[in-house]
Amino acid sequence: MTVLLWILAVLALPLVIAAIWFTGVFVKELFSPSPPAPDATALAAERLGLLPAERQDTEHAAPPPAAWSAALAAARDGDWEPAAELLRANGRDWERRSSIAAELGTLAAEEDGWLLAWESARPGDPDAAVVRAQGTVYLAWELRGAKQAQYTSREQFEGFHRMLTAAREEIARAAELNPEDPTPYIVEIWVGLGLGYPGAEMDKLWAEITSRAPYHFGAHYAALQYWCAKWRGSKQQAFAFAERAAGRAPLGSLLTALPLIAHFEHDETTDVAADSTPEMLALVDAGLADAAACAASDPDRPGLAQLRHLLAYYLHLQDRHEAALEQFRLVDGHVDALPWSYRGDGAASYYCRVRNETVGAVQAAADAA
């Protein structure tokens, strides 16, 4: 009897499967994505003088000083002298030195003919050496790409490790040529991230940096990445590092951004409850005070725009839309900063979406009043 039932079931099976399949094809054909509705908040943002996504600069977090842009443009055309002059004149302002080296290093990772000319014209120039080291590390990260390990090919990893290994020598040379400069050691953090330095070696590197520049924003940013769970640390280590750094730093040093970044990097929730706790409100308030102090003393300081981007984001999530809009207006036009930059090509549109929602919420509140 059971045998007969089996055979009946077998006869029914093809029919059922065919029916399901045809239904699936039908449904797939029927549906096509509906075009997005025109957005009122985008128009409102435009009326406030805020820029649409296609006009946002996705290479910088804030407008670079004119002298930097000029030096970069000249280097791009093969003239290295303005770049050399820029670094020489900057002297011992380590925050800015790291930022300039990062800009020039990015260019050197694309093409380095100008840098080779600089190196052969002035052998032993510590400024050229630091740009060389930074350029090789950026080249390594370009080879790797920004995807997670499982989506990164063996070829990419091999190029990444080859370049990082090559960079270690260049870093050592740059450090030797300018012993006071923390920049080579900061560059090395990104090598340690990629090659997986053990924690003890990272601690040694960190001591080299803090003895030269105790509150360097870029150094803290890089070290926090190292201690994040997705790289070589854990959620606990990242939070401990961020809180210690923020607690010790004087007002205006911008390191109040670190606990916000640590929270952002390890936030796996999809609602906003975790972003509006009393602790988070306090962290954002501390960030606002820090940013205000920095703006009063040194409004162009590297890192200020990054802090403001984070503040705008969390103020928005905390429904403090007025304050969020104030931060958005201060940074609008340049969006290469957390939390947007992790969206890759979608960074500008993500930024604009959150900003426009803020604008809409502010308007709704004004209309209600």
Add this chain to the structure above:
Amino acid sequence: MGATLRALRALVLLLGFYLLSLVLLAALVGVDIAAFRWGHGPAVAKLGFVTVLLAIPVVRGMFMLRTPKGEAGPGIDVTEADEPRLWALVREVAAAAGTRAPDRIRLTGEVNAAVSEDPRLLGLLPGPRRLYLGVPLLTGLTQAQLRAVLAHEYGHFTGGDTRLSALVVRGRVQLGRVIEQFHERADGKVAAERAKQERASAKRVAKGRKAKKVDTSGSGVSYRMMAAIYGQYAKLYLRASLSTARGQEFAADQVAARIAGRDAMAATLREIPVLSASHDFYLDSYATLGLGARMLPPRGEFFGGFGKLLAARAQELEDLRGQLPQEPASPYDSHPPIAERVRRIEALPADGRADEATGPALAVLTDPARTLAALEDAVLTDEVLGYGRAAGWPELLDASMASGLSSAQTPLHRALAARTGQPATLAALLEVVDAGGLWQLAEQLPLSAEAKAARGRVFREFARPVLHRSLRTMVLAEFSARSLLTWDFSWSGPAAVRLPGEAPATGADGRNPEEVLEAALDAALADHPDTAALRALLPPAPQPA
């Protein structure tokens, strides 16, 4: 359930397979009729075409009603007069298992042992029995382990299950094949398969197999749907038959453990997957090494070298024995996972027979060397047997490497030939590099998507390893053409190249040719290439007389 009832159920299930196929064919015909009546234009023709494509595997599956036969491959039949000790062993184990000894023994070139019986009248009457015994298996097993293998095979006969389960096996093999056919087509594997076969064809002839003909029609979803229909039936079928089949395997294992000893049986189960993998590796990397150069190893060594490989890699094999496959080889395989079989054998109480018959199984043959040589004649194709014989393994390696290098076609060869329109030579390449054309040439290499999307230094760093490998091959080919290269043969590791000027074995006196070569290659492939160092390494080209 009794044996007869089991056979009956198998018969009904097998008929169900035919019924399913007929229903599917009827459905396809129905679709065609409907289309011709109500449809019009090219769509009807297309639909008709698709239904015919789908019908092909169904019809094929219906006519494939034969259990795979003769897959033990070619070999040498040995009589009792040829191999008295082997026959005695075979008879003794058969008697211990309580079953009839085989009527024929055939020695084959595979890592496999099988006893087949061609039953008559749908398995109701016994037929002649054959034992297929792979010589590589004899090479790798001890005599006790050989007894275990034989005892396991006989164990299948003691319950009469081979005759009665023939139908079950038949149905299972058939369903598996039809499903595989549909999946192969659906995955568009055909083109890849063909390319793979072409590459492997040289080795295939050596193993005495005929190259399979591959059907290249195929298109996705509908095939997958058909495979799913058969897959559902197969699940039903497997549920009905598999537990019995696996139970039979476990029972045969118990028989083998009783006859050959618990430890010998457990060791055999661990050994066979290792031998099987090692033999594949041996065939690919050693035995067929010289086929590209139309060379064979010395007579008797085509199968004889396997023993040397096993001896040289004893430590490596020991590690492999620890890692047992946890999954069955395929969902339609009647054998339970090896790990489970080993676990059940090792759970038996110790019988104190661990040290029995530890001599190599190959020694039961009267004259192993003669058998190994005769096996080559039986297994290799006539074409391959016509190839030259190397004087020894190192000579075979040298000849095959020289031949491989002289005919090597690296990506760089192809890019260069496309650019210059001439056959690619190292001299032509160095000229292009000196003229500043290296990085333009690199753009014509087959590169990954990431590399193609890259610009500037990132592109060059992606291309450099590809260039490096190709250029190195070209330079080695140049050395080889001037007879400046030798190779170190090893049973335990990959062949190592010995560059000109490198002292044999230890070469650390003064400058190391390997480092010099690498530095010269790096300089020739730098952002601003310099070929001077590489040119200095190359001997002056022979002047035409």
